[in-house]
Amino acid sequence: MELAVSALTGELVSRFISFLLSKYSSHEISEEKQLERLQQLILRVSTVIEEADGRYITNSGMLMQLKGLADAMYRGHHVLDMFRCRNKIQENSIKEVSSPFPPLKRFRAIVDAAGHDKASRYLELHKTLGILETAVDHMAEFVVILGGCERMSRRPYDAYLHIDNFMFGRHTEKQRLLNFLLEYNSQGLPPVLPIIGSLAVGKKTLVAHVCADERVQSQFSSILHLNEDDLLRLAHSDTLLSGKMLVVVEFVSDLNEKNWEEFYTSLTQMNQGSKVITISRFRKSEKLGTVKPILLDIHSYEELSYLFKTLAFGSANPRDHPRLLQIAEEFAMQLQLKSSLVAANFLADVLRRNLDVNFWLCMLNRCITVAEKNFSLYGEHTRLLLEQGHRVDITNFDSSPAAPLHIVPCIGANSTGKDLPRVKFTELLLDPSVRPKGEFTLVSWESRLPPYTSFVHFVPNYSQDFPEDKPLSGRKRRGDPS
Incomplete structure (x- = not known):
C-alpha cells in the first residue's frame, strides 16, 4: 500500500513539474511575441512623430495627440530595453559559471525597474502594449490630417542619426512657438510669449531652433536678442525698434517690472506683425505674457533614459552590452532626479x-x-x-x-x-x-x-583661506535634529 501511494505521489509530482515546464515554455514564446509586437508599434509611432516634426501643425488637438504619441514611444523604448537586457543577462548567467561583474547592491537593477517580481514586470509590458496599441488605433485620423499640413522647406536634423546636433524632444513646444510666430496679430502692442523653465532645460536652444526656420526668418525683417540690461537703452531708441521685428528678451535675474513697462510701452513704434519672446527661469515673468506661456519641464525619466543611452553608447549597440545598459538606467534615474x-x-x-x-x-x-x-x-x-x-x-x-x-x-x-x-x-x-x-x-x-x-x-583657489561649508538659509542638513 505504501509503495502504491509513493508511486502515485511520484507520478503526480512528475506530471505537475511537466505541466509547469510546458506552461513556462509557452509563456516565454508569448513574451517574445509581445516584445516583437512592442517593437513594431514603437517603429510605427516613431515614424509618425518624425514626419510630424517636419510639418507645421496648428491644430491644438493634434499637438496634444503628438505629445501623447511621444510619451508612449519613450515608454515603449524603456520597457523594451528592460526586457531585452533582462533576457540577455539571464542567457549569459546560464553560460557563465561565475561572473566577474560585481553585484549592484546599491544600484537600481534594470531587471527590477518595473517591479520586484516577474508578475509586475509582465503587467508593465501589457500596460505599455495597451498604451501603444491605443495610440496607434487613434493615429489614423492624425496621419490623414497631418498629410494636409504644410511641409517645412528645410527638414529638421534627424534625431536618430545626429542626436548630438539635434534638439531632443520638445515636439509640441516647438510647434506652439512656431504657431505663435507665424500667426497674424492685430494692431496695437505686439503680443508677448513667455518661455519659462529651470536652468539648462533648453529654453534658448528651443528659440534658436525655431528662429532658424525659413518661414520665421522671412516673417520678420530682423530678430533682436536682448537681456534685461538693454531694455531701457532700447526704450529710448528711435531706430532700432522700427520695422516688423521679433524681439527675444532673456531675463537672467529677477524681473524689474518698471523697466519692462517702459520698454514695452515703447514698442508701439514697431510695425504690425512684430512679436516678443521672453526667456526666464522665474515664474514671475509669466505676468509679462499676453498669451499662454510655454513651460519647459525637465524631461521625463523615459525620455532622459532614451537620450542618455543614445549618447552614451554612440555607434555601439546597447543590446551587446547588457550590463552597461543596466547601469545606464541607473544613470538616467540619478540625472532625472538630481x-x-x-x-x-x-x-x-x-x-x-x-x-x-x-x-x-x-x-x-x-x-x-x-x-x-x-x-x-x-x-x-x-x-x-x-x-x-x-x-x-x-x-x-x-x-x-x-x-x-x-x-x-x-x-x-x-x-x-x-x-x-x-x-x-x-x-x-x-x-x-x-x-x-x-x-x-x-x-x-x-x-x-x-x-x-x-x-x-x-x-576658487583652495590653497587660500576659504569659508567653511554652511547649510542654505532656512534648511537643515540630513540627520540634523528637529
Missing part, C-alpha cells in the same frame, strides 16, 4: 569613450557620492543648488584630489570675466592631472546647437 541635461551630455561623452563595466560603475558611484554629499551639506540636490547660484562640492569626481574642488556657477554668462585657465569637465574626469593650480574656469558643457551656449563655473 541633475540636468548638461550633466547627461558630459557624462555620456565620458562614458562613450570607455565601454567598460568597472569604469561605468566607478563614474556612477562618483555621481551618487557627489549628490549625497551636497544634499547632506546644503539640503538641496545639485541641480537646484546650481539654479540658485550656490557653490557645489564636486571633490569626489576627482579620483585623487590634491585639494577640495568646488564650483560656483556663472549664470547668464559664457565666461567668468577673468582671464583664467579653462578646463573642460570631460578632460578633468578622464585625467585629473589637467587641473591647474589656483583658480580656473571649469566648462561643464559647450552646446553643439545654436546659440552654442557654454555652461561655465568658477573654481
Whole structure:
C-alpha cells in the first residue's frame, strides 16, 4: 500500500513539474511575441512623430495627440530595453559559471525597474502594449490630417542619426512657438510669449531652433536678442525698434517690472506683425505674457533614459552590452532626479569613450557620492543648488584630489570675466592631472546647437583661506535634529 501511494505521489509530482515546464515554455514564446509586437508599434509611432516634426501643425488637438504619441514611444523604448537586457543577462548567467561583474547592491537593477517580481514586470509590458496599441488605433485620423499640413522647406536634423546636433524632444513646444510666430496679430502692442523653465532645460536652444526656420526668418525683417540690461537703452531708441521685428528678451535675474513697462510701452513704434519672446527661469515673468506661456519641464525619466543611452553608447549597440545598459538606467534615474541635461551630455561623452563595466560603475558611484554629499551639506540636490547660484562640492569626481574642488556657477554668462585657465569637465574626469593650480574656469558643457551656449563655473583657489561649508538659509542638513 505504501509503495502504491509513493508511486502515485511520484507520478503526480512528475506530471505537475511537466505541466509547469510546458506552461513556462509557452509563456516565454508569448513574451517574445509581445516584445516583437512592442517593437513594431514603437517603429510605427516613431515614424509618425518624425514626419510630424517636419510639418507645421496648428491644430491644438493634434499637438496634444503628438505629445501623447511621444510619451508612449519613450515608454515603449524603456520597457523594451528592460526586457531585452533582462533576457540577455539571464542567457549569459546560464553560460557563465561565475561572473566577474560585481553585484549592484546599491544600484537600481534594470531587471527590477518595473517591479520586484516577474508578475509586475509582465503587467508593465501589457500596460505599455495597451498604451501603444491605443495610440496607434487613434493615429489614423492624425496621419490623414497631418498629410494636409504644410511641409517645412528645410527638414529638421534627424534625431536618430545626429542626436548630438539635434534638439531632443520638445515636439509640441516647438510647434506652439512656431504657431505663435507665424500667426497674424492685430494692431496695437505686439503680443508677448513667455518661455519659462529651470536652468539648462533648453529654453534658448528651443528659440534658436525655431528662429532658424525659413518661414520665421522671412516673417520678420530682423530678430533682436536682448537681456534685461538693454531694455531701457532700447526704450529710448528711435531706430532700432522700427520695422516688423521679433524681439527675444532673456531675463537672467529677477524681473524689474518698471523697466519692462517702459520698454514695452515703447514698442508701439514697431510695425504690425512684430512679436516678443521672453526667456526666464522665474515664474514671475509669466505676468509679462499676453498669451499662454510655454513651460519647459525637465524631461521625463523615459525620455532622459532614451537620450542618455543614445549618447552614451554612440555607434555601439546597447543590446551587446547588457550590463552597461543596466547601469545606464541607473544613470538616467540619478540625472532625472538630481541633475540636468548638461550633466547627461558630459557624462555620456565620458562614458562613450570607455565601454567598460568597472569604469561605468566607478563614474556612477562618483555621481551618487557627489549628490549625497551636497544634499547632506546644503539640503538641496545639485541641480537646484546650481539654479540658485550656490557653490557645489564636486571633490569626489576627482579620483585623487590634491585639494577640495568646488564650483560656483556663472549664470547668464559664457565666461567668468577673468582671464583664467579653462578646463573642460570631460578632460578633468578622464585625467585629473589637467587641473591647474589656483583658480580656473571649469566648462561643464559647450552646446553643439545654436546659440552654442557654454555652461561655465568658477573654481576658487583652495590653497587660500576659504569659508567653511554652511547649510542654505532656512534648511537643515540630513540627520540634523528637529
